[in-house]
Amino acid sequence: MPAADVEVDVGLVRLLLSAQRPDLARLDIRPLAFGWDNFSFRVGVDHVARLPRRAIAAGLIENEARWLPELAPGLPLPIPTPEFVGEPMDRYPWRWLITPFISGQPAGGVIDFDGARCSEQIGDFLKELHHLAPSEAPANPFRGGLLSDRDVATRRRLDAVADGRARGRLAELWSESLSADPFEGSPVWIHGDLHPQNLLVADRVLTGVIDFGDITAGDPATDLAVAWSLAPDFQGTFWEAYGPSGDALRLRARGWAISLGLAYVASSADNPSMERVGETTLRAVLDLS
Numbered sequence: 001m002p003a004a005d006v007e008v009d010v011g012l013v014r015l016l017l018s019a020q021r022p023d024l025a026r027l028d029i030r031p032l033a034f035g036w037d038n039f040s041f042r043v044g045v046d047h048v049a050r051l052p053r054r055a056i057a058a059g060l061i062e063n064e065a066r067w068l069p070e071l072a073p074g075l076p077l078p079i080p081t082p083e084f085v086g087e088p089m090d091r092y093p094w095r096w097l098i099t100p101f102i103s104g105q106p107a108g109g110v111i112d113f114d115g116a117r118c119s120e121q122i123g124d125f126l127k128e129l130h131h132l133a134p135s136e137a138p139a140n141p142f143r144g145g146l147l148s149d150r151d152v153a154t155r156r157r158l159d160a161v162a163d164g165r166a167r168g169r170l171a172e173l174w175s176e177s178l179s180a181d182p183f184e185g186s187p188v189w190i191h192g193d194l195h196p197q198n199l200l201v202a203d204r205v206l207t208g209v210i211d212f213g214d215i216t217a218g219d220p221a222t223d224l225a226v227a228w229s230l231a232p233d234f235q236g237t238f239w240e241a242y243g244p245s246g247d248a249l250r251l252r253a254r255g256w257a258i259s260l261g262l263a264y265v266a267s268s269a270d271n272p273s274m275e276r277v278g279e280t281t282l283r284a285v286l287d288l289s
Contacts, residue, residue, distance in 0.1 A: 006094075013041050015091060016092060016096065017049070021098065027047075028043075030042050037213055038057055045101065046100060048080065049098055051092070051096040052094050057213060060213035061094065067138070067212075068212055074128055075128055075129060075209075078207065080210050081100070084097070085097060085098075086098065102210065104206075106196060106198070108195070118201065119230065119241070120238070121205065122199065123240070125209060127243050137216060137217035139216065142214070144217060147255045148178060157263065158170055177251050178255065183219035183220075183252065188217060189215070190215070190218055192216050192222060193211055194226045198210050224249065225253050225256035225257035225260055225281070227253060227257070228261070228281050229277055229284070257285055260278075260281065263278070265278035
């Protein structure tokens with residue numbers, strides 16, 4: 001993981017709560033999830049504190065605070081809509097969030113879930129999320145754009161694939177995806193970082209979608225890569241729930257699955273869960289092509 005610009009721990013969370021949400025400061029606080037950009041802590045039973053750990057993520061928190069309240073009412077699964085936006089203090093330089101706690105475990109670590117039902121749920125979720133975005137939607141140079149913008153990095157990671165046969169086939173499939181017609185519609189809202197670790201499961205079904213830090217507008221194919229990472233055996237169910245797609249969109253989505261899968265494997269030496277997501281995604285691409 002990239003080094004933190006600010007060390008975020010339970011003590012810091014309690015300090016911030018004591019100053020700005022004293023009604024929550026005496027509740028139990030414990031680490032919940034960590035990523036490259038943010039740390040999340042469970043606060044009591046009903047709340048989550050979400051704090052950037054790097055300066056580059058501070059603006060992403062602002063995007064969540066601005067846009068999630070508008071998007072949440074139209075979505076069929078819960079998302080972590082901010083209920084409080086904390087302000088910087090001497091010990092901490094950025095704004096931070098309190099969101100409701102959404103029950104469930106990240107799907108990437110759940111062995112027994114209903115693949116058909118979860119595929120239907122996420123397909124339906126994306127159908128509702130992928131609607132026309134306003135011109136002021138957040139820009140994101142890493143998500144929602146042209147696959148060709150990822151060509152150099154993707155081929156560099158392909159060169160590092162140890163299995164020569166898999167490397168060659170993935171390279172062929174990547175080239176096919178690059179040849180697909182580019183997205184020419186108006187930009188739609190996209191989650192931007194939709195993989196099983198950001199999908200919550202309880203009682204074998206999806207209970208929520210989290211981590212909207214990469215939210216942006218652009219090509220929906222970015223999000224549709226989840227068809228290869230969540231429950232690839234039920235791709236038919238996923239696409240049926242999502243609705244009309246077309247060959248070009250599916251080819252671009254597969255390209256995103258290849259590129260993101262390689263990135264997860266290459267950048268997750270200290271995060272075994274994300275490494276497994278990457279390996280599962282690439283295996284699905286090979287098995288289903």
